[in-house]
Amino acid sequence: MEATLDSAAILEESNRIPKEIPAWVRQAVAKMRAAGKPDHEILTTAFERNADKNPLGDVPEFYEVLGYQIPTVTTDDEARELALAGRPYWIGGEFSLDGDAAKHIDYAAQEAQAATQDAEYWETSPNRLKSVADFIQTPEIEWMVEGRLHRSGLCQIYGPSYAGRTLLVLDLVMSWCAGLEEWQGQRLNTGGEPQQAVYVAAEGGAALAVHVDAWLKHRGIPASRLSGLLFLDGGDGDHMFLELQKGRRDEPSVDHRDSWNRLVKEIVHAGIEPSLIVFDTQIDLAPGVDENSNADMVNVLRMVKRYADEMKFMAVVVHHTGHDESRARGASGMKGKCDVQARLEAVGSVGSGKARLHWEKVKGRAKPEDSLSYAIKGQALLPGLNSEGAICEPIGDTDVAIEKFKAMKPEDELRWKIYYHVGREGASVRSIAEVTGLSRNSKKLTDALEYLCYTKELICIKPKTKGAAKRYAANMVELDEEE
Incomplete structure (x- = not known):
C-alpha cells in the first residue's frame, strides 16, 4: 500500500513540473520531492551530477522550476568557475553546462557580425512592404x-x-x-x-x-x-x-x-x-x-x-x-x-x-x-x-x-441561289442553308441574308406564333421590276 502511495505521490509531483522538461528529469526531481527533500538539496544533487559530467537536467526550465536564477556570463573565467561547481549559465544567448566559453564567445562575435551585415542589408535594400497609409499615397498612373x-x-x-x-x-x-x-x-x-x-x-x-x-x-x-x-x-x-x-x-x-x-x-x-x-x-x-x-x-x-x-x-x-x-x-x-x-x-x-x-x-x-x-x-x-x-x-x-457592309455582299452565285430558292412563298434559314451548302449559323450566310434584306432584294417575315422560325422571301416589288 505504501509503494502505491509513493507512486501516486511521485506521479503528482511529476505532473507539477513543466512538460518541456525531459521525462527522466521530471521523474528524478519528483522522486526527491516525494521523499520530502527540499528544492535546494535537489539543486545540490543536480550540481554535483553536472560536475561529474552526468547532468540531472540540461534544459534551463529544470533549474528555473527549482528556483535557481541562471546567471549570464561574458568571460571564459566566469564560465569555467560556474562549470566546475556544476552550475549552468547563459553565454552568447546559449544555455551551457560545459564551461567552454570560447566557442560561445566566438558565436557571440558571429552574431554581432551577422547583426552588422543585417543592418547594412536593410540600409541598401529597404523594406518594400507598405502600410495602408503609405500604399494609398502611391502616385496616380502616368x-x-x-x-x-x-x-x-x-x-x-x-x-x-x-x-x-x-x-x-x-x-x-x-x-x-x-x-x-x-x-x-x-x-x-x-x-x-x-x-x-x-x-x-x-x-x-x-x-x-x-x-x-x-x-x-x-x-x-x-x-x-x-x-x-x-x-x-x-x-x-x-x-x-x-x-x-x-x-x-x-x-x-x-x-x-x-x-x-x-x-x-x-x-x-x-x-x-x-x-x-x-x-x-x-x-x-x-x-x-x-x-x-x-x-x-x-x-x-x-x-x-x-x-x-x-x-x-x-x-x-x-x-x-x-x-x-x-x-x-x-x-x-x-x-x-x-x-x-x-x-x-x-x-x-x-x-x-x-x-x-x-x-x-x-x-x-x-x-x-x-x-x-x-x-x-x-x-x-x-x-x-x-x-x-x-x-x-x-x-x-x-x-x-x-x-463592313461591302464585305457582307454575297457572291453572285450565292445571291441567286438564295433569291430563287426563297421565291415569293419564302423559306426558313434551315432550308436556305441546305440549298446553299452553308451552316445555318455561318457568318457567310448571316451576312448574305442581312445584305440582301438591306438592299431590299429580300424581306424578312417575322413569325406570328411564338417559337416559330422566321422566314425570308423575295421582295415582290424588286422581283417584278427585274422581270
Whole structure:
C-alpha cells in the first residue's frame, strides 16, 4: 500500500513540473520531492551530477522550476568557475553546462557580425512592404496615350496580316518622338516636346524604311526633329534576343552580340533614355520557344516587362493572331502579363486597307468600349506623297460601316441561289442553308441574308406564333421590276 502511495505521490509531483522538461528529469526531481527533500538539496544533487559530467537536467526550465536564477556570463573565467561547481549559465544567448566559453564567445562575435551585415542589408535594400497609409499615397498612373497606354510597362498589339500592325505602331513611335500631341485621335502626353524611343525592327530593312520616309513626307516633319528615335535594323542582320536559360546555367543562350545587355550599352552610348521601345515582332525576341507553351511565352513577356519596369519605359511588342483572329496567336497566358493588350482587325474584306484597334485590356482601368479606326494610304490615295511607303490616317465610324457592309455582299452565285430558292412563298434559314451548302449559323450566310434584306432584294417575315422560325422571301416589288 505504501509503494502505491509513493507512486501516486511521485506521479503528482511529476505532473507539477513543466512538460518541456525531459521525462527522466521530471521523474528524478519528483522522486526527491516525494521523499520530502527540499528544492535546494535537489539543486545540490543536480550540481554535483553536472560536475561529474552526468547532468540531472540540461534544459534551463529544470533549474528555473527549482528556483535557481541562471546567471549570464561574458568571460571564459566566469564560465569555467560556474562549470566546475556544476552550475549552468547563459553565454552568447546559449544555455551551457560545459564551461567552454570560447566557442560561445566566438558565436557571440558571429552574431554581432551577422547583426552588422543585417543592418547594412536593410540600409541598401529597404523594406518594400507598405502600410495602408503609405500604399494609398502611391502616385496616380502616368499615361503615354491618355487613358490607354501607360508611361512604363508592357503592351502587346496583335492582329492579322494586312491590318497594318507595323504601320500603326510606327505611327505611334514617330508621333511620340516628334512631340506631336495626338495619335490617331488619341491624346499623346508629350507636352509638345520630342521624346526618345528605340524601334527593334527584326524584319526591318527597306520595307520599313520606305514607311518612315512616307510618314516624314506626309507630315512635313524633318528627320532632325526625330533625333531621339533609333532603329535596330534586322535587315542588316542586327537583332536582340532574350537570354532564356534552358540548358546549363553557365552557358549563355544567345550570342553576346545579340543580347539585351549589348542593346542597353548601345542605348547608353547613344546618349538617349528611351521612354518607348518597340519589339517588332514578338516571336523574334526568342527564336525557338514554343509559342503555345504558357511557361515559355509568359517567361518571355515577364522578362520584357521586368526590363521595362527597371528602366522605366513602355515596351510594345507586335504580335500575330492565330487561326482564330479574335485572339493572339499561341499561349493563352500572355494577356495576364500585359499591362495593355490591343487587338487589330481588318475592316471589310481582306485588303480593304482599313482596320480597327480594340483595347482588350488596360491595367488600372475598366476595359475601354471605344476603339480607333484607320485607313492605310499610299501613293494611290495620296498622289502628292512622292514615296513608296504608306501611312495610317484615322477614319470615322461611317467609313468603317461602309467597308463592313461591302464585305457582307454575297457572291453572285450565292445571291441567286438564295433569291430563287426563297421565291415569293419564302423559306426558313434551315432550308436556305441546305440549298446553299452553308451552316445555318455561318457568318457567310448571316451576312448574305442581312445584305440582301438591306438592299431590299429580300424581306424578312417575322413569325406570328411564338417559337416559330422566321422566314425570308423575295421582295415582290424588286422581283417584278427585274422581270
